[in-house]
Amino acid sequence: MMKLRRREIILLLAIWGVVGVLLVAAVITLRTMRESPEAAGAGEPSIPTLAPLYTPPASEITAKSMYPLALEKAKGWREDAQLVSCRGTWEQTAINLVGQPVQWDYRFYSAQAKTLYFVTVTPDGQVAGTQHLRSLYRPPSPVTVESWQVDSPIALGNWLNAGGGEFLGSRPGIEVTAQLSARQAGADAQWTVVGYDPSKEDEYFIVTVDAQTSVTVVLK
Numbered sequence: 001m002m003k004l005r006r007r008e009i010i011l012l013l014a015i016w017g018v019v020g021v022l023l024v025a026a027v028i029t030l031r032t033m034r035e036s037p038e039a040a041g042a043g044e045p046s047i048p049t050l051a052p053l054y055t056p057p058a059s060e061i062t063a064k065s066m067y068p069l070a071l072e073k074a075k076g077w078r079e080d081a082q083l084v085s086c087r088g089t090w091e092q093t094a095i096n097l098v099g100q101p102v103q104w105d106y107r108f109y110s111a112q113a114k115t116l117y118f119v120t121v122t123p124d125g126q127v128a129g130t131q132h133l134r135s136l137y138r139p140p141s142p143v144t145v146e147s148w149q150v151d152s153p154i155a156l157g158n159w160l161n162a163g164g165g166e167f168l169g170s171r172p173g174i175e176v177t178a179q180l181s182a183r184q185a186g187a188d189a190q191w192t193v194v195g196y197d198p199s200k201e202d203e204y205f206i207v208t209v210d211a212q213t214s215v216t217v218v219l220k
Contacts, residue, residue: 054160056099056153061123063088063104063152063180070106070119073129077117078110082142085181088152094172095165099156109140116140141182143189148211152178155191155209158216164195167205171197180211188212 063086074081086106090098101123108117116132155178160168168174174197182189189211197203206219 052157052161054095054157054165056156056160057096059099059101059153061101063178064148065151066104066121066125067106069121069125069127070104070108073119073127074106074108074117077108077129077131078113078115080112081108081110081117083107084109084116084140084142085179086143087177087179089178090176092173093168093176095160095169098160098168098176099153107140109136109142111139114139139185141185141187143180143182143211146212147182147188148180150191150209150211150214152180152191154214155180155193155211158209158214159193159195159205159207162207162216162218164193164205164207168195171195171203174198174203 067083067086070086071081071083074083084107086104088102088104090100090102103120103122106119106121108119109115110117114135114137116136117129118132119127119129121127156176159176159178164176168176174195176193176195178191178193180189180191191209191211193207193209195205204220208217208219209215
């Protein structure tokens, strides 16, 4: 399998600019098509149920629990604001730390304003919003509430139990990022969870988790 360079891994983690949105969607789509059993006849299998060898620490601070605060802020900006992605990052983490409360970053899009709006929610409930300076005439795919049934702890748990736990256990201090997004309009939302070493190009492990069914696919 072709290995990604460090720059491509960082793009996969989600670049919050306009160009990054398009590149991340393209990379995830192409890699999933190439590595899915249906497309290639071989490759990494889907994993609908994972043995709970690893369990993230219990926390009330999750992507979904903080979302109402972000949505309220976004609706105060534009009534037609729609969620297009959210992301949490655990820096210099370890197996017993990944999943602990972190800041969640949400992106919303207003079709009327043709603009993105960034909302951050800290673990203690502080909310801040910033409008993107440039207009975005090609709208990103929205994340619908109906397709978002799987919260961040399950996505992280599936990453850990699909191989991320072993990967992280042998590399304490790396970063883990979980991002929720939809690859195209009308598609169900999915989590992309990545563990990587910022100092090494080839040190990464990626899975996607369907945000409605929790079916998990190992990409690397």
